[in-house]
Each structure stands twice: as C-alpha cells, then as structure tokens.
Amino acid sequence: MGGKGGLGLWTIDGGAAHDRVMPHDHSDHDHPHSLLPPDPALRVKALETILTQKGLIDPAALDEIIDTYENKIGPKNGAHVVARAWSDPDFKAALLENADPVLAEMGYYGRQGEHMVVVENTESVHNVIVCTLCSCYPWPLLGIPPGWYKSDAYRARAVREPRKVLAEFGVTLHKEQAVRVWDSTAEVRYLVLPKRPEGTDDMDEAALTALVTRDSMIGCGLAARP
Amino acid sequence: MTRIHDMGGRFGDGPVVSEPEHVKFHADWHPRALAITLACGSLGLWNLDISRHARERLTPKDYGRFSYYEKWMAALADLLVETGAVTRAELEQGTSDGASDLADKRLAAAAVAGVLANGGPATRDSNIAPIFAVGDEVQIRSVPENVMVSGGHTRLPSYAAGATGTIVRLHGAHVLPDSNAHRLGEAPEPLYAVAVKARDLWAHPEHPDDEVILDLWQSYLSAP
Numbered sequence: 507m508g509g510k511g512g513l514g515l516w517t518i519d520g521g522a523a524h525d526r527v528m529p530h531d532h533s534d535h536d537h538p539h540s541l542l543p544p545d546p547a548l549r550v551k552a553l554e555t556i557l558t559q560k561g562l563i564d565p566a567a568l569d570e571i572i573d574t575y576e577n578k579i580g581p582k583n584g585a586h587v588v589a590r591a592w593s594d595p596d597f598k599a600a601l602l603e604n605a606d607p608v609l610a611e612m613g614y615y616g617r618q619g620e621h622m623v624v625v626e627n628t629e630s631v632h633n634v635i636v637c638t639l640c641s642c643y644p645w646p647l648l649g650i651p652p653g654w655y656k657s658d659a660y661r662a663r664a665v666r667e668p669r670k671v672l673a674e675f676g677v678t679l680h681k682e683q684a685v686r687v688w689d690s691t692a693e694v695r696y697l698v699l700p701k702r703p704e705g706t707d708d709m710d711e712a713a714l715t716a717l718v719t720r721d722s723m724i725g726c727g728l729a730a731r732p
Numbered sequence: 733m734t735r736i737h738d739m740g741g742r743f744g745d746g747p748v749v750s751e752p753e754h755v756k757f758h759a760d761w762h763p764r765a766l767a768i769t770l771a772c773g774s775l776g777l778w779n780l781d782i783s784r785h786a787r788e789r790l791t792p793k794d795y796g797r798f799s800y801y802e803k804w805m806a807a808l809a810d811l812l813v814e815t816g817a818v819t820r821a822e823l824e825q826g827t828s829d830g831a832s833d834l835a836d837k838r839l840a841a842a843a844v845a846g847v848l849a850n851g852g853p854a855t856r857d858s859n860i861a862p863i864f865a866v867g868d869e870v871q872i873r874s875v876p877e878n879v880m881v882s883g884g885h886t887r888l889p890s891y892a893a894g895a896t897g898t899i900v901r902l903h904g905a906h907v908l909p910d911s912n913a914h915r916l917g918e919a920p921e922p923l924y925a926v927a928v929k930a931r932d933l934w935a936h937p938e939h940p941d942d943e944v945i946l947d948l949w950q951s952y953l954s955a956p
Contacts (some may be wrong), residue, residue, distance in 0.1 A: 558829030561835030638740030684941035692947035693854035
C-alpha cells in the first residue's frame, strides 16, 4: 500500500507493465483515505465494516436511507408542485414569492432543500440550475442528482455556454429568450417552473404531473407535450 | 488561486450526456457510499461546510480521477481519522480495534426518516444588517480566496471574482462557510442572489441578454 514508510511512496503498478515502478504523489501520503483499498467497491466495503464494528453506523439505517432515495423521494415530488402551479394561479404566486412555507405544507421539506427558490420560465427568460463548486441540488423535490448534473462537463460549461449545453439536451431557445443560469453557491436550492406546454388547457393536475420531466425542472429540458 | 473543484467556465470538457430518470445509481456500491456518508454526518463530528472542504482538499490528481462517490468516500475516510473516530491502522487493516465511545450517537434506522425530513437549515439570526438592497450594483471580491484561512474553503467561484453584478434577492442571514468549514464559528451574515451579465464574465458570451446568478455573502461584496 502507498503511504507506509519510505518505500510506501512507491507503488508497484499491478497492471500490464507490472515491472514498472510508479511514483506516488507525496501529498497522498498524508491523506488517510490512501490507506484504503484502491478499488472503490472494496473501499466502501472496508469503511462499512470498520464503522459497523465500531458501532458508528447501523446497516439497517443505511438500508433505510437507500430506500428513501431509491423509492420515496424523486422527481415526482417536483412534478406535483409544478402541475399544481400550472393549475392554480394563487398557489403559483405564493410559490414564486416565498417557496419554503408552500413546500413545507405539501410535505416537501428536508435535507438539501431547506431553503428553496422557484424560478419561472417565460417567453422571455429560460432558467437553468447548476452547482459549479460541487453538486448542490434540491433533493426533497428531485431526489438525488443525475450523473450528468454531477459531471465536470456540466459544472464547467453550464455557466459559460448554457445554450450549447441545452442543445445537447435537444433544447433550442427563441432568440428573444434570455438565459439565466443559477449557480447554487450557498444552501439555497433552486427549482425551475417550466412553461406549461400548449394543448394542455383541458388537463387536470394529475394528468399534467405526467408531463413534468426531471430535466425540465433543472432547466435542461422542456415539459413534455401531451 | 483557483482550486480543482472550482471549475465553472473551464474549457476542454466534452459533451454533457443525459440519462433516463429511472437511473439512480451507476454501481452497487454507490448507494452504500451515499448512505454511509449521510449516517456518519449524524455523529455530529463535522458540519456540511467541513465535509465539502474535505472533498475539495483532496489532491487535484485524486479529485480529477475520482468519481463523485469516490470523492465522498475519500473525504469521509480523511474526516473520520482527523476527528479521531477511526484510526489510520483501522483503515489499513480493514477491521476495527474496538467499539467507539461515540456509538451512542449512531443513527438508528428508526431515526432516519426524521433526520432526512428535518434537514439542517443554514439561516441564523445575525447582528450584521444587510447593507445592500434589491437593485443595488455590487462589486464581487477580486480574489476568490478565503480571507481568514490561507487555502481555506470559500463559496466564491473564481469565474465571478472581480465582476460587477446586481442584487436580485436577499436570502436572509446564512452561516458563512468560510468560517464554519474551519470550526471558526458560524458567523452568519446576509446572503444575496447576485446577477452578473454573461458579457461581464466571458470574452465570448453566447447572447447579450444572458446572465449568471450566484448566491454570495455580504463579505464577498462591496459597493462599486
């Protein structure tokens, strides 16, 4: 293992060129994580084993957390909010004015969604959400972030060339529409209220919910047409 | 000086590849990594800002090569050792040397729903009054560094440093990460949403009307 004694600074490359000796970053030596196995699955397993043995985590609690984000909390929550805003002008006004009490009343408060702001897409403005410094995301409304939201490419590019990024999602904006990119640099989490699609005047809230995609609430998609 | 995690505006990354909504995790160990990290957060040994900083101070080489949850695991292992919850020897041998005296703080399965539902609000009472109002023009600090701790945590992205923007929202007083990440106190102060024109950030903006809005603390801002 790298990190043990003087020779620990050198790691034998176990790959095809196993006769080569690879230099190991000296600074890694100070990071305790380098003592864990390099394979990520084994790293997680080792941490879980140690922490369970020490009584610091309860595997049943881990199962409960996973079940929450796999099965209970996801974009359906946000879709419910959007469909209601499309259907009820008073609700929409209250949501845009001060989202927190409105969302709390619907039961959509919680970790990584303590301070919510909802921003509305209109004929003149299209909103996009990003977190360039990490991957902040409104968990109680959308669940855990998708892989692309956490990717270097999205974090790097969404602020500088949002229109090119949107094009990669198949979204083309009108020339008159300005793009507002919200970089989530604090504990405020943002949700986009997408434009209600045309041809949905007769649809009720439940039917509208099905049109609200996750990506439309991040601003990288539009609501589906019926 | 910018650091590896501060990548807004960076050139050279490839396309953004979308994925279907039903994909939650990309490997069997991802949900375990997520859950272990959240469960350890409940031990009360660190705060959110400390855990973010732990990910950001991975070496640039590790930050670049690690996937999202690998960063989480590496930062968690570092924090567990730094706070004395786990020893280096335990990490190396992969087994425990004995029960922890923090075991009574362990997150129980029955408590999970409550902990996730309660969250951890960052708003606080503050004796620092807002000095800017919606519509005011502000100058963003020109050096995107922590002014209290050299090389410390900050939430001022380098791409916005030195730019002039306009206050579009006051969020109230929030915990200051630059202080809280280093156990220097929560130091709450007013937090604003600040709109900056894309043309004031980039040499080649895509559209004259586009803008980027960032959440910035009062101490990051001054009157122009």
